[in-house]
Amino acid sequence: MIRSAEERMTWVCTREPPKARLRLADSPSSRAILDGGWWPASRDPVVELSGLVIALAAQRGGVVERIMLQPAAWDRQPCRFGVAGAVVRVGWFASLEAALVIVTGPEDLRIDLLVIPPETTYAVATAAMLAASRPGNTTRAGDILPTPPRPHPRRLARYGDDVAVWETEGGHLQPDRRPAALVRT
DSSP states (O other), X not given: OOOOHHHHOOEEOSSOOOOOOEEEOSSOOSSOSOOEEEOOSSSOHHHHHHHHHHHHHHHHOOOOOEEEEOGGGSSOOOSEEEETTEEXXXXXXXXXXXXXXXXXXXXXXXXXXXXXXXXXXXXXXXXXXXXXXXXXXXXXXXXXXXXXXXXXXXXXXXTTOHHHHHHHTTOOOOTTOOOGGGOOO
């Protein structure tokens, strides 16, 4: 298997990683689905994951070896990055919820965190982190955050505009021909 240079390289955050906005449950519970919530400030995985690894090492005292994420939620997908003198491997799984990050390490260390999108408001993010870090919580990561707003529906055809009505009923216009009713002058 031939791997690209980007897949083989270890990414390193060139500046001081930001302090992770992280809230963990006071004591890990075997009954809880989530161990806490994390609110990254951007979608840059090298910068944000570096801050997360440093914060987890400070709060839980463990060494992070691997992190599992959903690729669509991030700007790029590095396979590994260096932080605090260690190399952390990153696995990208399309089947994983976008609102979940799984952190693993030695001695059965596993931390499941709710990932709150960077553009979330402070009030919503704070409430979500509190819910995710509640001891014994049984709510899945995707069910904690409010549903995203639906895209605006397309403007419906005006009454009497036969061509536009035909388009909304499944017909298709030829791409090189525009009907006179839709041409603006």
